[in-house]
Amino acid sequence: MKVVCTSKLIEFSDEDLRAYDGLDVEFQVIDGSSEEAILAGAADADALIVVVEEISRTVIEGLGRCRAITRCGIGFDTVDLDAATEHGIWVSNVPDANYREVAVHAIALTLAVQRRLPALDAGMRSSGWADWSVPGVHRPDVQTFGVYGLGRIGRRVAEIAGSLGYTVIGHDPAVRQPDVAQLGVELVDGEELLARSDVLSLHVPLLESTRNVIDGAALARMKKGAVLVNVSRGGLVDEVALAGALRSGHLFGAGIDVFESEPVDPANPLLTCEAAVLTPHAAHWSEESVDELKRKVVEESARILRGEAPRTPVNRLPNHGSVG
Incomplete structure (x- = not known):
């Protein structure tokens, strides 16, 4: 499986990616500063990890096999929830790291x-x-x-x-x-x-x-x-x-x-x-919060790739009942 982080703002170490152990995941980081850049690097991704990038309907419609879009943080206003839900993609966030x-x-x-x-x-x-x-x-x-x-x-x-x-x-x-x-x-x-x-x-x-x-x-x-x-x-x-x-x-x-x-x-x-x-959108920052954020965003992504329900979904998929 392929997981793509659409931003280079956050660096993931091998230790941060431990939640993917046993899943045979290829993890890539791209510069997703435009729709074209995201689709060029993530059209075949099984899951996205998003920092601040705009995940529009155009992007979502170009994701051929994506099952999960996980946001590095609390807000999810940059993701088109309606489009993701229509395409059977879980969208989740990390509301408790910072x-x-x-x-x-x-x-x-x-x-x-x-x-x-x-x-x-x-x-x-x-x-x-x-x-x-x-x-x-x-x-x-x-x-x-x-x-x-x-x-x-x-x-x-x-x-x-x-x-x-x-x-x-x-x-x-x-x-x-x-x-x-x-x-x-x-x-x-x-x-x-x-x-x-x-x-x-x-x-x-x-x-x-x-x-x-x-x-x-x-x-x-x-x-x-x-x-x-x-x-x-x-x-x-x-x-x-x-x-x-x-x-x-x-x-x-x-x-x-x-x-x-x-x-x-x-x-x-x-x-x-x-x-x-x-201040420059810095309220979330501490060394501890970033470490916790990276761990939890990978755990949430891995959970969905294993076929489990996300811990913190922000949308609801048909036939999956009430989650969260």
Whole structure:
């Protein structure tokens, strides 16, 4: 069998590939930066491992014998799920290898913005001191931390935020109050989340229903002096509207790790917003998380190649019942 990783961003060692032992697998790595490149190297693949590449309907229709598309990470918005399901291909992800890192990064961005760490650091480096007495800096104990999306990452963020002293509220239509009671999270509707949050942290997938969910109108409904944090997907936020809210002073700041296009276009207005702390889609990163990610993505791929159901499917194939 042939397994193709469509990106050279992640290096797999022989130890990482141990889950394929006994399967007679040929493992290849290609540069899948275009549809043509993916099909040239993977048209005869039995399974794909995908990092950030677009696996479109055109690509899927050109995969002659593929049974599995496994995503190195949580999000799966770059894979055409409908096309994969129509062609009998399992799509799965690895949702639990880096959730702790992402949660910590969300909190780190929050504190960096609220404590004005980049500005203080810049002042120290330029003149040996910095103006620290700036209005808008408050202790967590008097602030409300809003979490939009209470899955694995959102719940971890809520737990850490609560331990820092924030009052934590959350919104997630799929979650009931008893599910988060032990975390001390008060469930509210979307409008109340926007209106009450001093910090609003996003933890939802990018779907058609969530694209630009934080647009100009949503930003206007947020509290004056609030902070927006996004470590999920860039398409959740209207970046032009966010830049406007920062420049006008309506928002105190923003911590952003993900963008509509990556690498970021030099014309992106957030790049010139001093109130924004920006990081390069790095929230997932630690040495431990990458090791765990590589092991689990190979295990998931091997599981499907053995004819077993995936551990973490994101689609459902006919005649396979409910899985996951």
